[in-house]
Amino acid sequence: MRKSLLFTIVFLFFISPIFLYAQGDVNQGADTIKKEEKYPQFQLKGLLQARYLESFGDNVDVLGMHHSTGDVTQSSFDIKRMRVGLNTKLSETTEIVILVNLADFKSDTKGKVLENAYGKYTFNKYIALTGGQFRPAFGIEELVPVDIIKSFDFSNQYYEFGKNGWTSFQIGASATGAFDVGKIPVNYAVSVLNGNGKNQEMDKDNGKQFSSRWVLGLSKAHKINLGLNAGFGKVFKEDVFAIGADITSDFKVTDKLSFDLQIEYKQGTNHNLYYSLPVDSRTANVADYVMRGIYFLPNFRYVVNYNKLTALEFSCRYETFDPSFKVDSNVRTTYTPMVSLEFGKSYTGRIELGFEIDRFDRSIPDTTTYNDNLFLIQLQLRI
Template identity: 40%
Template sequence: MKYLLGVCLLGASLFSPAARADERPASDSTARNYSTFKRSLAINGLMQLRYVYSLSDNVNINGVHFTDDNTTNTHNTNSFLLRRIRVNTRANINDHFDANILMNLAEFSGNSNSRVLENAFIRYHRSRSFNVQFGQFRPFFGPEDMLPADIIKSLDYSNQYNLFGASGWQSFQLGAAVYGDLNTTGRVPFHYYAGIYNGNNRNQVNDNDDRKNYYGRIEADLAKNVRIGLNAAEGSWVDQKGHAWGGDISATLPLSGRTKFELISEYKQGTNFAEYAAAKVDDRKAIGQYYNRGFYVFPNFRYECNLPRLRSVEFSSRYEYLQENYKINDNLRQTITPMVSFEFADDYYARLEVGCIIDMFDHNIPNSAQYNHTTGVLQVQVRF
């Protein structure tokens, strides 16, 4: 995987000079000092507020089963929540450099240790075919990494995304990446991503070992609205090595003048470092026994109302198939998330979502989160 990063860097540098010449603004040719060229500062935010209600007996709002004599798990079955309170700052230093900071202030309401700060990176933009990013951000390891939380078409990211994030394959990590577009004028445009990062999750003082995680992703536009992607990664957790890989397809198909169908589907599998680290030392098996895999299918129907106060209505129902540790104590988890969304301002600037999360396991484990349950969710979102 480490050689893939070098190949991507070399390939991108071959393509970037022409692209840089094409993108140079007309006024660029007369400039002699680019210190403040196109300098700007933008601050925006997101608020996602929720009301959740457990629709299953003896299951709390976190999906954990409880009994009357169990005092370990909380018994609350409904609550108002601050899901995300994000503030994002982007500073364009000039036409090539920018800096980004993203904080989730909702993390202060819980255990904020090693949380709150999400993005903190500097980016060098040379051309469409060559960009370098350094700092803390989400590695480009699947379609969900390309989507900010404020425009995802469901209540939240998939269970698969959270599971792989716990093992350091996704979510916010500290490292560096290169990415860009290739063959943009050809019949099949390509997009590449490659990077290296610590792999021990966000806001850590140091890496927990001398090894690093390497990943690469390639996307191809098979048609105007159809894209496939493949990604692979190699990583470590202290003294253990592992790997992950996956593939996905996304498409947008217009059905009529106001209706369109959107689809994202992804399969991924990889080493479950989090489960390995949580196992008692005396009971630990070889790292190759800790493995997870899963896929999801996420269809979304969008109807453009184009009314002054109601811009669109969306209907979706994501289906997930997830085996968190299928070689040891496998307990298949299937999740269905039906949802209807009302958009009151374009580009999801004001949105109301109503839906539920239905979790089904092969076998129930009392007093745990592996227990069949349904949770109702009402979420209000504004961007600004």
């Protein structure tokens, strides 16, 4: 019964855009043909993030790895991202998006390089369908490109939930849209995913992960939005889950000074950790391994508009994350103070400097689970 239902959903997902597209052509006649002559439309995008890193941790390298031998690289230049993307609109309702990260060629490229590779069909504001490899909506960070976030990088919880198939780049299908409930605007996303990351030849098992996100606009004046996330699925025939809640706001203090705040909490089964452990060193139940995290990200923005300098920003993310709070708990607390200088509009140019300060309940020698103080200077250019 479940397989038949899933097959029906997938079939309708792929066939309905074709049907409605053809139907629209017949009903709209010559006017539509004239509009169609403007397509396809192409938009090229690019992002460069180059960094200087210096570790002040005891025998900890710039990647956060502790070396008991003391032979360690504690300062280095690095290319974090060199992205090239192409957005192609085939019609008013149909688009194809491709995004690659060429910086992944500096290491083993297996499972890397290709990031976005999806098609999207928009029926109307109430529903749009996406299929391919994309970032499913399951929190604040999934809906914001890394080049406009208010910190150096995404949070620790974002990457851990990505390893477990809920966030980051995943292969699957999604329905998104918006509607109003009275005076409250609501945005939603419902996704079904393989759940084993990007650029995979096939699903690792027959299980799928289902997730949803709902965002309620509580205040238009201060841009206060409440997000609710929930997901469930099966991994190697075992039940897994994830939940989350978040809130964002943006207050204009003066004409030039604004303050925005992000708060996000997530909790879910850490099946990635469970199946990475030797059988004799883990419990018999995957449900014993549950991760949870919360972060606060306040950001002050002051508009300068002096010569090339557009604005100054000051932020400090505070985050705690525990990969398994029921079994062998080891909380990681991260402070990320940062100063950002913006040049041009919409972060066309950006210089960021600050620290990533990691503290663990227990530091484990010769691993990345070790206390560290990392200084960063990052140059960002985007088109």
